[in-house]
Amino acid sequence: MTLANPQDAGPLPGEMRRMLLRQMPAVVDEMEEAVRTGLPDYANAANGMNGYSVRQIIDQTVSCFVSIHDVTRPGPAATAEIIALYERIGAQHGRLGRPLDVLRDALDLAGRVACRRLIEDAYREQWPESVLATLTEDAFDLIGTAIAAASRGYADECSRDPLEVQRDRLRDALVADAGHESQPLTELASAAGWQLPRTLAVLALPAGDHPQMHVLPPEVLADRSPAAPYLILPDPRDPGPRWLPKAKGAVLGPVVPVDRGAVSLRWARRGLDLVERGTLPAEAPLRCVDQVAVLSAFQSGDLLEAAAANLLGPLLALPPRRRTPLLETLLVYLRCGDNAVLTAERLHVHEQTVRYRLRQISQLTDGTCPDPELHLETMLVLTWLLSPGI
Known part of the structure; x- marks a missing residue:
């Protein structure tokens, strides 16, 4: 056999x-x-x-x-x-x-x-x-x-073109973890005929989205792996150049110094994982810097789970149909700077509905929630609780 x-x-x-x-x-x-x-x-x-x-x-x-x-x-x-x-x-x-x-x-x-x-x-x-x-x-x-x-x-x-081999060696070095022994980036960039930028960002593409499917300028370095393709974008502009691939589900990592490409790739792939789970929207592309709360919650789920009981207490014991509107209202309220009017506009409900829900939260938690000194912690816990797939 x-x-x-x-x-x-x-x-x-x-x-x-x-x-x-x-x-x-x-x-x-x-x-x-x-x-x-x-x-x-x-x-x-x-x-x-x-x-x-x-x-x-x-x-x-x-x-x-x-x-x-x-x-x-x-x-x-x-x-x-x-x-x-x-x-x-x-x-x-x-x-x-x-x-x-x-x-x-x-x-x-x-x-x-x-x-x-x-x-x-x-x-x-x-x-x-x-x-x-x-x-x-x-x-x-x-x-x-x-x-x-x-x-x-x-x-x-x-058997490949020597210049393409040099470009791939440079690409790998740019996203290598700190401490990885390699030639200096300046030498690798010179051998590849590539101008070394001050900063870069990595665009993680969905599996099967081959970089050759997109028209890319020569300064972009591409990984052609079908399982985990990505692009290295030198000195990316905000919100991004017009040629940036509009592949649905692509995720753009943070802009980092040229010697920290591994950081951008790591966060781009974490974002891609959450897009594939349905936790983050499949935009074209989604930017990690716009999803800091969800990505942070994703990395700290076990800690946030432990903190949830202390911060929200009896709210967690409610059935989902009662719990979810209260948690959603509290999160938006904190994001709006404790402004009930703006919260009502964001949720498309009446201002009195927001105030009623806030009173319910206060009664259920004996007035301890929301604690003005724990707004950030509470928002992270609520983001974790309300994000599907985390």
């Missing part, structure tokens, strides 16, 4: 697959340790690649391996995911001038750990011999599939 025809692979018994899933974190830990110990230079270099780390690569690979026999997810989908992952990794190696030999060694090390663990599990759990044989064969086939995909990505990258 091979990954060449993954649709022929039968699903594992439910309890066996659940056991594999339970053991995944420990297996990933062991595989990561084997690579770090056996190939420390490669582990450090891999952690410097944009968007990847040894841990992430191993975790995704093991997850795909288990998914091959998942009755809820067809084998071809898991195989396609692993192919896409390793094509990107191979392309990264080609872009950075790193040979694939060490990647093959890393996969071999991790594969040995996986097979040893499978054998131990088989003897301990008394699996049928045919099941162990199938899983072991699938593990080796998965490694072969990954190596072949990485080789294709590497070859495709190395």
Whole structure:
């Protein structure tokens, strides 16, 4: 049974697959340790690649391996995911001038750990011999599939125009996390024929929205990954140039100094996540700086959940049909600077309705809400409570 025809692979018994899933974190830990110990230079270099780390690569690979026999997810989908992952990794190696030999060694090390663990599990759990044989064969086939995909990505990258390769190296460096070892940005920009700006912003595009679908000026750097494409905009103007892609669901990260592109990309992708959940509107594009409250609430949900009981108390115990109008009124009232008339206009209700609701809130909370000294905290909690999908 091979990954060449993954649709022929039968699903594992439910309890066996659940056991594999339970053991995944420990297996990933062991595989990561084997690579770090056996190939420390490669582990450090891999952690410097944009968007990847040894841990992430191993975790995704093991997850795909288990998914091959998942009755809820067809084998071809898991195989396609692993192919896409390793094509990107191979392309990264080609872009950075790193040979694939060490990647093959890393996969071999991790594969040995996986097979040893499978054998131990088989003897301990008394699996049928045919099941162990199938899983072991699938593990080796998965490694072969990954190596072949990485080789294709590497070859495709190395055959590209050298100037395009330099532009992609610069793009990756501009959004790399702080501390990532790289050439100075001035050198990379010079090699790419790109004028280094003072500031930049990152526009995250929805999955499948290929940058080549848009007419872009030459100074814009694009990531063409189908799963997470983005554009780097040098010295962006407010509200944005006329050519800015009007893709519905795109999110523009904050404008940052040129050496902090990772910050803009991180917030753009967080905003994109909330757009996909339906929490934020799918504008074209949506700007992170216009959604500070929701993005902040998204990052602090557990803290705001704990604070909600202290700030709003009995309001949270009301049924939704009573609770929601009170919370919405309170949030708009605080945003309007405690102005009931303006609140009524924003909510399209009568001023007396607003005042009645405020009295209800005060009575339910024994006059403690809203507390003038806790307006900011209360607004953040209300934003979190009223934003769907957070």
